[in-house]
Amino acid sequence: MKAIDGLTTDEERAAAIFRALGNPARVRIIMELARQNACVTGDLVEVLPLAQSTVSEHLKVLREAGIVLGSSNGRDARYCLDPEAVRWLANFCFGICCPPGGNSACACDVPCACD
Amino acid sequence: MKAIDGLTTDEERAAAIFRALGNPARVRIIMELARQNACVTGDLVEVLPLAQSTVSEHLKVLREAGIVLGSSNGRDARYCLDPEAVRWLANFCFGICCPPGGNSACACDVPCACD
């Protein structure tokens, strides 16, 4: 992948998180983390049709993207969503659709659904 | 990539959009589309340090993910964000952080930033 310069820090952060979330298994993981309302662990391995090592690597990707918090290694690893990151991401998305300036109109034939 | 069954329709849609946005060039494209507040076209090729064919393919990915609307081919193609999709995505993210049930507490040591 070629480096794109001119990206703001926020855009880079968003791209990293988007990339991490752009995988069905990882979406399933974060939904499970959200549902459990707590940090789960190898429970995820039972939920997913994947090998333990694969799940571990998915968790690593999510951790490195900064969307999930968790212990590194040991015997009883625990993970949970980073609520701040999730919220930041949601705000980033809203920021695209409805920019601070407030000019949320789109010149195409589809009206903006924002408010 | 292995298929993960048990994903809801929303989760699949989210994963598809996340995957599309998980690339710096494509993030740059949607930011540009948002900034221009209108449908631009080959202007994107000038903005990005990529070949015209590559930009065209990025646009195709974004279109297929349903985050961008645009004409297919001809001479004067135009694209714009699909505001509904962006908004849907933002709400999906908020739904993770602050689920409808309202139990947004996290058992980890990081408090939930929601509200």
Added chain:
DNA sequence: CCAGCATATCGTAATTTTCCGATGCAGGGT
């Protein structure tokens, strides 16, 4: 201290993504 369990990391193969140049295709101008 040692065995056993839970998780992380390594090595690696298959698949997918990313990118480019070349080519195809549709419209607009002459």
Added chain:
DNA sequence: ACCCTGCATCGGAAAATTACGATATGCTGG
């Protein structure tokens, strides 16, 4: 009718992702 412009698509090479089994690592209980 002809070429030129602007974009899409193809073919293919290089790089990244995804997945697994095997192995390493680090607690914890006996």
